[in-house]
Amino acid sequence: MLSKMNDLNHLLIFLGKFTYGFLEALFYMIAPKPKKNVSGEIVLITGAGSGIGRLLALRFAHLGATLVLWDINPEGNQETSKLAKEAGASRVYTYTCNCGQRQDVYRVADQVKKEVGDVTILINNAGVVTGKRFLEIPDECIEKAFDVNIKAHFWIYKAFLPAMMANNHGHLVCISSSAGLLGVNKLSDYCASKFAAFGFAESIFLELHAERKTGIKTTIVCPFFIKTGMFEGCTTANSHLLPILEPKYVVDKIMDAILTEQVYLYLPKFLYYALFLKSFLPAKSGVAVCEYMKIFDVMNSFKGQLKKF
Numbered sequence: 008m009l010s011k012m013n014d015l016n017h018l019l020i021f022l023g024k025f026t027y028g029f030l031e032a033l034f035y036m037i038a039p040k041p042k043k044n045v046s047g048e049i050v051l052i053t054g055a056g057s058g059i060g061r062l063l064a065l066r067f068a069h070l071g072a073t074l075v076l077w078d079i080n081p082e083g084n085q086e087t088s089k090l091a092k093e094a095g096a097s098r099v100y101t102y103t104c105n106c107g108q109r110q111d112v113y114r115v116a117d118q119v120k121k122e123v124g125d126v127t128i129l130i131n132n133a134g135v136v137t138g139k140r141f142l143e144i145p146d147e148c149i150e151k152a153f154d155v156n157i158k159a160h161f162w163i164y165k166a167f168l169p170a171m172m173a174n175n176h177g178h179l180v181c182i183s184s185s186a187g188l189l190g191v192n193k194l195s196d197y198c199a200s201k202f203a204a205f206g207f208a209e210s211i212f213l214e215l216h217a218e219r220k221t222g223i224k225t226t227i228v229c230p231f232f233i234k235t236g237m238f239e240g241c242t243t244a245n246s247h248l249l250p251i252l253e254p255k256y257v258v259d260k261i262m263d264a265i266l267t268e269q270v271y272l273y274l275p276k277f278l279y280y281a282l283f284l285k286s287f288l289p290a291k292s293g294v295a296v297c298e299y300m301k302i303f304d305v306m307n308s309f310k311g312q313l314k315k316f
């Protein structure tokens with residue numbers, strides 16, 4: 008009898024939480040979601056020396072956060088620091104760090120903890136791409152893709168998550184990619200490392216929930232190509248469904264997702280439908296969609312990682 012009561016209790020709690028989740032999502036489809044205040048937070052951005060990392064730094068600069076900027080490229084990082092100060096940031100710290108090297112990550116993380124304090128918002132953004140047919144990718148490029156695009160996330164979480172857990176406060180942001188949701192030809196090492204980044208971030212998100220550390224938020228971002236120079240030369244045959252994204256639009260959406268504590272962000276919206284279709288379409292029909300949308304050609308004119316910012 009007691010066990011039946013417990014089962015019923017368990018079921019009612021589940022139904023309550025499940026329905027609440029739906030109702031809350033529906034409510035925020037019509038009402039604006041409140042945005043959190045990040046002034047006073049310590050925000051670490053990896054790959055801050057250009058592109059999305061730089062633009063995110065400038066947004067946080069406007070919001071009164073302390074900025075900790077990491078990049079392998081000191082010149083780009085200094086430029087971001089200068090721009091962030093011009094944008095109103097009063098506390099900006101730059102560190103040259105090769106995120107792909109575990110010892111370098113731990114060394115620089117210790118320095119940050121001593122010189123700035125405990126990081127409360129961590130944005131794993133640094134990334135590299137090779138962009139070749141699988142059999143043409145040199146082994147060292149495969150290793151580098153994994154070192155920077157995913158293994159770095161492990162070392163950086165290990166360095167900064169303990170303090171977040173002790174305070175049950177923080178936000179983990181993973182910049183993955185649409186290539187971390189759907190495979191793309193000529194991006195085998197990149198796709199594999201970005202799928203891994205997605206899986207890692209989602210696993211830690213659930214682990215934190217299981218351990219009742221719900222004060223630590225997670226945001227996982229999966230954008231299609233962005234005009235930052237990283238995928239210079241890439242084309243899209245359907246600019247309505249899969250446009251090459253403007254950096255400003257992407258950063259607007261990422262900031263919105265962070266400030267409203269949204270967990271998953273896929274850009275553009277078509278990716279949500281593509282993932283849904285993939286879950287039930289026969290593989291041959293899926294390949295037909297790729298052919299129709301000329302997905303196999305998107306990397307044909309890839310030139311490589313150009314620095315523009």
Ligand SMILES: NC(=O)c1ccc[n+]([C@@H]2O[C@H](COP(=O)([O-])OP(=O)(O)OC[C@H]3O[C@@H](n4cnc5c(N)ncnc54)[C@H](O)[C@@H]3O)[C@@H](O)[C@H]2O)c1
Nearest residue numbers: 054056057058059079105106132133134184232233235237
């Ligand atoms: N540009 C796109 O089309 C696109 C699409 C989807 C996802 N992304 C992802 O968004 C993130 C930002 O990309 P972006 O477009 O701004 O590219 P970007 O090349 O402009 O910026 C990447 C930054 O990472 C830094 N970096 C590279 N290796 C590093 C290392 N070992 N240690 C520290 N820093 C390192 C670079 O110096 C650079 O400043 C990346 O993770 C990328 O994979 C980009």
